[in-house]
Amino acid sequence: MGNKYFRPRRSFDFSPHPYDLGILTGLKQGFEDNHFLSKLWSLPRQEYDAYYRRHLDYFLETSLGNAQEFFRYVWLIVRNRIKHYEDQDPHVSTHGKYMHRTERLRLFQHYLRSIDQWNTDKTKDEIIAAKEEEIKILNEQLTAIKQQLKAARKLETEDYINIPDGYRNTVLDLHLQLQEIKLPNGKELMLSQTQSVWMKMICKYFREGDKEINFETIRRYFPGDKREPGDKHSPIPVKSKLFKVSPVKKRR
Structure with missing residues (x-):
């Protein structure tokens, strides 16, 4: 039976692909495995x-x-060639060459194991043990996730803070003012890396007239860069600025 597993070099092709197998006259039948393995030496x-x-x-x-089928064929020729080299007399002059080739084959065998989807080199008991270990790990991960979810739900609530109709922007203005408050040492009292955390907090825990507040609607009041807010930014209307957040006067 002719070669069907490996791509042969075309006869008298003077610019062959470096991975194709054979010599100038092509790939000699019956020596495909030797050619495939010899490429691995370097x-x-x-x-x-x-x-x-x-x-x-x-x-x-x-x-x-x-x-x-292809994987199993390659696996077998690599495994058999390793065994062949290991069975050689260690005292012959070619022992060093065989050791080098065995090392290269083991490296390639390690690669093959990394892509083995069929547990080619494992017994039935080993496959079952591996699956049981995988199930154990998944169960442990599931338990950890359930505990994390339980802890997170402690902070969840179905309640919300209701804002009278027409006063949403007043609440937005208060949140914007809170961002500007500074401590006596000059540091911000409340610091966030982005404006989205403020918007998400408002949309999640506040309602206007018992109706949800739309995230996209309030986005224009919270510019990412306050120094250059851009054309899409809108200031809070003056009529909605009903309160002023300011530090108390120091007592004497």
């Missing part, structure tokens, strides 16, 4: 995925097989 680890994908794409384009 291939950088960061190119493993591109190398693997190029041959996987060829296999899927030219055969009726699927990704699992």
Whole structure:
């Protein structure tokens, strides 16, 4: 049976793709695995995925097989070649070369494990144990999330602060004034990184005439940059400025 797994180099192609397999005259039948593995001796680890994908794409384009079949085939030739090198006499002159190749194959095998969707190298018991551990971790995460949700709900309320109809902007003005209050040392009494926190607080906890306050409607009163508010900004109407927040006079 001819090669169906690996993309061969075209015969007498003087500018072949670096991942294609074979020599000038093409890919010799029966030596596909040797050519595939020999590329790994010098291939950088960061190119493993591109190398693997190029041959996987060829296999899927030219055969009726699927990704699992291709993965299993590559896994087996890598595993078998590692075993072959490990079985060699460690006292022969080629031992150093075999050690280097085994190391490169193990690096590629590590990559293969990272993309293995089918638990190719695991026994049934190992798969079950891994799934049980995964379920245990998910249950622990679920318990933690439930506790966080319970703690967060302690601060939730269905009640709200109601503003009489027509006085929404008066409340907005008070919140804007609160942002300008400074302590005796010159620092802001209430500091926020953005204006959205004020708008969200108002929309969440206040109502006007028992109706929700629209976030987009009040956005124009809270510019992101107060020094350059932009054309979309609108000042609070003078008629709505009914109160003034100011520090108390120091007692003598």
